[in-house]
Each structure stands twice: as structure tokens, then as C-alpha cells.
Amino acid sequence: MSLLIMKPGLLTTVQDLGRYGYQQYGVVAGGAMDSYALRMANLLVGNDEREAGLEMTVTGPEITFAEPSLISICGGGLSPMLDEHPLPLWRTVYAPKGARLHFGRLSGGCRAYLAVAGGIAVPVQLNSRSTYLRAGIGGHLGRALRSGDVLPIGTPTLRGNVWRERLTREQGPESLSVSRWFPACNLIPSYPETPVLRVIAGEEFLAFSKESRERFLSELFTILPQSDRMGYRLSGSSLNPVREQSLISSAVTYGTVQVPAGGSPIILMADRQTTGGYPKLAQVITADLPLLAQAKIGSAVRFRLITLQEAQEQLLQQELELNRLRLVLEHYY
């Protein structure tokens, strides 16, 4: 089983949920920027949600399925098409042998995730299949995909095979088929053009002037072109600590809003470094990281402060809902 990459798109990489256990050695966690969308895409093809899929950014790739495949595309709208048929997102889809997946214009969000029943079976390196571009490890040869790449696909689960069987029953194995069932609306995020990101106070929150804190929580910040999978640089008014403080480097994580001496905040993303020494103003809550990951360069974001308790309630709520979906799917044959 394999996928043929005809055109790579702007930045298409193999990603799973990240490389955990090696941050103490300075190895970044990485993984899907919008891990919620990847988890959902995996669940919809009967995979374990930790399987690897493709993260496709802004301009999607062109892919040919060498064998009939059960696939799902979740996340931001890159307008997927299978041959000449527009494909809905957040659905289970049967792609017949030789089908060509390609993408149209961008609408709502900027990253889509392709999961294939069986998962992308590139070798596991340091406990993960995620591509870490800077160190050239994981994924397909440690790099972004190129034209001509052939990606191996693993063995689908029994569940995946049953679903595939069912999808081909009406129209036969030669035709594209889309599942009639799909996750409930409350499980499908909408990615607003200008997201309001909920944050909790960072360790150095009160070290910033009252004016800076007010501006941070009331003004719009634009995502600058120098942004990438490692961090989003923001432009907006300058945020300054009450006094210059030199900090001892310590752990930072996905969503940490740190402010270097220049006063322009940087939000650390999936490929963030493991430790940092800039003041930590705030932390985007985990439940809102998908909205941040789908915000594209040039668009604006806003911040709203909530308490840690609220953040943890949001996170657990989201996890429990996903858990319910997982249980339903595990029993849906």
C-alpha cells in the first residue's frame, strides 16, 4: 500500500501527535500543529488517533492512491477534490484505485490533515513519525515531501476494513464513496478569520506593565510572515516588562506567549524549542491551539484572559467528548 506524491504543495509533511520523552535532551516535541484535526481524521478511518497523517499547508499537494484507500481529511479548508468531485471535510471517504486527490482554494483555516486507513508507515524515529525539519529527522527522510515521493501505508484495522466494505457496497469498488455519517456539529470546530484565543497568565504576567497587559488583552495582533511551525511572530503595540529582567532559561511549551526585548510577542508553536529565556506573558490554552494553528499569516488574533481552572475544564471537556466519539466508533461495525 502506498501514496504517490505528484506535487508536494507549499509545505506537506508527515506528522503524528509528537515526539514525547526526548524534550529533556533538547529534542523538540513537534507533531501536528492542529492535533485535534489529525486525531479526528485518524478516528474517521478506524485508526488509532496516534497514527501519522499528512499535514498540508495553505496550498495542498496532489496525491495518487496506488490502491483503493479509506481516507479522511479534517482541519482547515483547502477545498479537497478527488478527481473532479469536491470532497467534504470531516467524513470517511473511499478513494478507488488510481484516484487523484488535489486541492482548490483556501477557505477557513490553512492546514488540512489527511489520514489513510493504516496510517502513513514511515519509520518511527525517537518514538514518533513526525517530521522535524530543522534536525532532518522523522517523517519521510526528515524533510518536507517532494514530487515523486512514495509513502508506505500500514495495515488498516478490522474496523477500517469493515467501513471500506460498507462504503463500496452500493456503487462498487470503482467509484468514489462518501460516508453518510459524520461527527456531531459540536465536535467540528469552525476556524474563525480572526480568532479570539483564550489565554491564562504566564509566569511573568505581572512583571509586565499594567498598560502592556491591557493592550495585550484588548488589541488585535497580526501574524507576521516570519512565522512558521516553530513560532508565530506577532505585530502590534509593544509590550514591555515593568523592569528589564534577565531570566534563567526554563521549559516552554506549545502556546507559550513570550516577549523578547523588542516588545513584540512570539507564540511558540508545535516545533518550538524545549527551553527559553524570554519572559512568559501568557499561555494559549490547549483547547484553543487548533484555532491558533489554523490562523494564517497576515490574519489577526485577539486574546482573552481566563483562569487556569477554566482552561483545564475546557481541555477535559474536549477530551471527554472525543472519548465518547471514540467509544461510539469502536462499536460501530
Added chain:
Amino acid sequence: MGETKDGSELVPNPRVNHGAARIVPLGDSAAVVILGDSISPQIHHRVRALCSYLEHHPFTGMVELVPSFTSIAVYYDGLAVLKAYPEYIRTGAEYYLFPVVAELLEKMLSLIDDEPPPQPRTVSIPVYYGGEAGPDLEFVAEHNGLLPQEVIDIHSSSEYLVYMLGFAPGFPYLGGLPSAISTPRRLSPRVAIPAGSVGIAGDQTGVYPLETPGGWQLIGRTPLSLFKPEAELPTLLEAGDTVRFYPISRREFMEWGEDTP
């Protein structure tokens, strides 16, 4: 605890004090145990002792540890913690994980005083000093009023402590550079520094594991790889190791192979 525009009336975040230690949140999925406010071998040893204890006695839901100079970030999986400690969470506020994790960590803090610190390893790193491998050796010597050979002698006769790894895979933050050879960073950073380059920046010394841009003064290069993604332990060094550098010739550097002891 309402929301205010500037957030000043919000208690910024909960914090648990335990003697000299504090436990604070890092986002909604990690807690940081801060064991001191300055870089010292004593605080480093406490960081290592707590790490070692946590590695041997992880709580349910613990994902991974990231030790740094004075603190340890403990990442956790909220759902797993919720499942493992339902009685805690139901009694207080619903679905509030941080206090549960902080309490578990606090209990461990009171136990580590009896824990013997893990045995340090000593790692020797060969360095070809000067030449094309160390284009800034002359500058470091001049800046400190020394001869290049004296810089080499001082750099290679000291013992360094690996406080933490970070910044890049396998990049060691080393303590113990003699002030006699401390040198400020270059005014304009180089675009690409070869992997293995040994540099000085202020009162720090270190080795670049991967080719990156950087502003350190380069005094030499090691043929050893600091980041080995194929290996079980992916880095040459670990936090807590003692490092010694020793000079090798250009020829030894060129002929260095994987099998060379």
C-alpha cells in the same frame, strides 16, 4: 476572581510553596517545580534528585520531564490524571487538575532529601583547536591578553557541568568556564556554523550539535556527534554529566572514525 480588562485583579495563577521550592503551572498541561533562583551546582543537584525520583516513581498521567537550570517542568495528560485521581477532583472544584498534580509533586519534594543523587558520568570530548576549525581562537586570546595555546590549555584543563540540554537537540548548557577566557559574542553572527563547533559566548562554553547560524566565538571542533537520532540515548551528553575537553591534532580530527576510542 472575576475577569478584568488588565487582569490585575486576577490571581495570576495558583502557586504552591514548599519550603524554598515553588510549584507553578506552565499552561494547562504542565507544572513547573522551581527549586531556586540562581544557577549553582547545589540547586542543580536537587533538580537531578527530583528528576531521578520522578523517573523511578512516575505518577499516573505523567508524560515527560524537562529539567532546566533551577526547575523541572512536569508534563501531564489531564484525562489520565482525572481517571487516576477522581476522588481528588470531585471533592474540590470539578475538573481542576493542577492542585492534584501540585500535591503529588509536593509529596515527592519532601521525600527527595533522603534520595542519594544519581552518580555523575564524566565524558571526554576531543577538540581540534584553532585552524579552520577555530577561526576565533586568535580573537579570544587577544581579547584576554593570552597566547592561543594558553586559551587551549585553560579551556581543556577545566571541568564543566552539564546543567541542561536545550535550544537544539543535544545542545549542552555547560557551567564552569574560567573567567580568564570569557569573551563576548561576535558582533555579527555567522550564517552557518558547522556541527561539532566548540564556542565561547560570555562566560559560557558549548558545542553546536547541528549546523545552525550563531554568534559564538569558535575556538575548535570535535569529531564526535552530540546528537545521534539513531541511538537509544539520542545525545552524547545528559544533564548532570561532567565534561572535559582534550586537544587533538588536525590529523587526528580528520582521521577520527566511529571506531576510534
